[in-house]
Amino acid sequence: MIELQGLTKTYGDKTVVSDISLRVERGEFSVLIGPSGCGKSTTLRMINRLIPLTSGRILLGDEDVTRLPAEQLRRRIGYAIQSIGLFPHWTVADNIAVVPNLLKWPSARIASRVDELLDLFHLDAGEFRDKYPHQLSGGQAQRVGVARALAADPEVLLMDEPFGAVDPLTREVLQNEMRRVHEQTGTTVIFVTHDMDEALKLASRIALLDAGRLVQYDRPIELLTAPAEAFVSDFIGKADLGLKLLSRRWVHQYQQAATTSGDAPHHWETDAQGHPTCLHGGRPTADVPPRVAVTDDWTATPGMTMKEALSRMVWYRVGVLPVIDDAGRLIGEVTLEGVMGRQP
């Protein structure tokens, strides 16, 4: 648990961060977001005192760490930055082991922790342990950077726009990785980004900042449906508000039973293993054939976002998607009417 009380930062007579108070519970994923210059990075870097506080308190657990010597504090807090900053003269293993070494862990413990973290990030330990940073791709380097931040099992992990410098495909992969790692480790995370979609995807709570002031700190759904000010809905963007909402909804919440018998308006045909093979009926316009074969991309899984499910419905021009489980068996369906009918 980490709590910020009245954090303020002024440079001369210019106030960059103004009286920010928020509390991040253990295991939460909090995202700081806002327009450029709103003070989100400054706030983050005040937490590990890379930027000294003008006033305010920081509580880590129940401990007031405002006066704690900076180096000691930083060794308890993980820090991952956009440019990663891996040490080029050290191997991946040595990079990850930095904070444990500073904390004087026994070398056996460090070695096993390095392997554990490489495993967590799906990097083969044998292959990557002795590689040097210049031999890694952007995505691999960022993974190592986050692994390094987690090495000493910190009480909180600070991340400053870590995925901003990679291509969109790698960014999506890394975001999914981050979500998985967060679920597996239960680390408390404070994450800074300027990308609203990234925030909606990852956050358990979002703190929206504007010109140094905290505007709203709530679950994503509250920001979407109950904005505290006009600024909030303006920042989120009115253009695709409905789609953003659907990005916080999952297929299993909209799933209905799938009919396999012939007398319903539409029904599914399945093979011997229970995989859906084609759909009868269910097409909105007359100029398309009534019988449609099911392809791999034209499916949904229970954990998929409704935004993606809707996107597939639009792409394949069919108002219904089969929901399949891990083995590919038909377990339900989602329909366009279902999306419309349900309250947000």
Place this chain on the structure above:
Amino acid sequence: MNHDEHDGPRRIANRVLATLLVASLAGAVLLPFAAMAPNRLVSGESVSLLTALRPWQTLGLAALAGTLALACLVRPLGERRGARLTLVAAPLALLLTLYGLGDYAQRALTDASPAARVSQGAAFWVLVFCTSLMIVDAFQRLGSSLWLRSGYGLLLVAAVAALFATGTFNALSILREYFNIEDAFVDQFVTHLTLVGLALAPTLAIGLPLGLLAHRRPATRGVLFSVLNVFQTIPSIALFALLVAPLSALGDAVPWLGALGVAGIGAAPAILALILYSLLPIVRNTQAGFAGVDPATREAARGMGMTRRQILWRVEVPLALPVILSGLRIVTVQAIGLTVVAALIGAGGLGAFIFQGLGQYAIDLVLLGAVPTIALAVIADFLMQILVAVSRPAGAR
């Protein structure tokens, strides 16, 4: 514009080699290979290469010249194989030239009076110089590793040393002069190295911290570099001269400094001047080395909880070291050369022979001062290159 369109199909792959070969041949034919004089006072009579060398030696050089001509053509070997062939043929030509001169000297003096002297001629120098350049050029084209070049250089030096050791050159006037002054030579050689060492140590002690300061406080850079630049622009002889008066006054005023050796002439002004000349490259390279460390790396180190000292020694220094050592390489070679001038103000060193020889018009003495200085500088440069290569962290190579 493609020049080949005008010259026809390319025949010569390596024009540098071809030029050096032509220069060598021209020099060998047109210039004297050696000079033979009945005594020390009279200038020698020119001896051409064909006269000086034995038939097998002349034939050997001709064969090697032919091989080198083959090596510079596009057909049959091309650039890379031609370069490798050069690395075999050129050193053989070099060693043969050296041996040929020594051998001629021995033969020429067997029937001559004890005062007679044989010395090297212009053709000899052209051949030595050109064959050495051929080797350097060949390595350049092959892009060989430092280790390969060092090993090769070591072999070549060993071969030349063997020639010296077997007394090949003992009949040459320059060697006879050397034997005359052998003790003094060793003395001055050691003095030369000592002067360089005594200058470099304080330079590092002062320059490295200043470089770090210049990196950490950008405001100091302007003043620091301006001052150091001023010293750099003062000609060396002038600087030595300028230091005479203040240092002699200091040596007189403070007795224990005087006892220590601080005086207007001698080692003190020499070392002080060398330090002043060496500071700028060290400070500049140190600052550049630290500046070359990615700020993200530094921020990550800070954010992870390293103390300033830990960041400096564990992160910044290892990454800045190659650039800093490159600066040391520059000043080492520079200092070896500048120490020659120090002889003018009584500091000693190999420069003493150069100036003595110039005064007496004894070219042999001049060479005895100059050639070892050049050799020292080349060897130091090579050793420093190896040091720089070794200092590169494995990840950053």
